[in-house]
Amino acid sequence: MGYTTLSEIARRWQVDRATARAALKHADIRPCDLFASPRYRWDEVLRKIEAWPRQTLDQIDRDGRLETAEALADHLGVTPQTIRNYGRDGRLHRIEITPRSIRYSTSPLSKN
Numbered sequence: 001m002g003y004t005t006l007s008e009i010a011r012r013w014q015v016d017r018a019t020a021r022a023a024l025k026h027a028d029i030r031p032c033d034l035f036a037s038p039r040y041r042w043d044e045v046l047r048k049i050e051a052w053p054r055q056t057l058d059q060i061d062r063d064g065r066l067e068t069a070e071a072l073a074d075h076l077g078v079t080p081q082t083i084r085n086y087g088r089d090g091r092l093h094r095i096e097i098t099p100r101s102i103r104y105s106t107s108p109l110s111k112n
Contacts, residue, residue: 066103
C-alpha cells in the first residue's frame with residue numbers, strides 16, 4: 001500500500017494540516033520511523049479514519065478527493081441536507097474526519 005505524508009492526507013480530505021494531524025492522533029495513527037519526515041501507512045489511514053473495508057483498500061484512488069456536503073450537492077444538483085441524509089443512510093460513503101469535518105466519497109466503491 002505504501003506511505004503518505006500529512007500534506008497529501010490534508011489535500012485528500014480538503015482540510016488544513018492541523019485538522020489532519022488531530023484526526024490521525026485521535027485514531028492513534030503514528031508516523032513510521034523509517035523516514036526523516038513523518039509518513040503514515042496509507043492502509044491504516046483508509047481503514048481507521050475513512051472506514052474502507054480491507055478488501056477494497058487496493059482499489060482506492062490515492063489522488064481522489066473527498067467532498068464536503070456543500071460541494072457534492074452543487075455538483076449533483078441537490079441540497080447539502082440530501083447529501084448528509086444519504087451519508088447517514090449509507091447511500092454515500094461518509095467519512096467523519098473530526099466531528100466538524102465530515103466528507104463524502106463519490107468513489108464507485110462507496111455505492112451499496
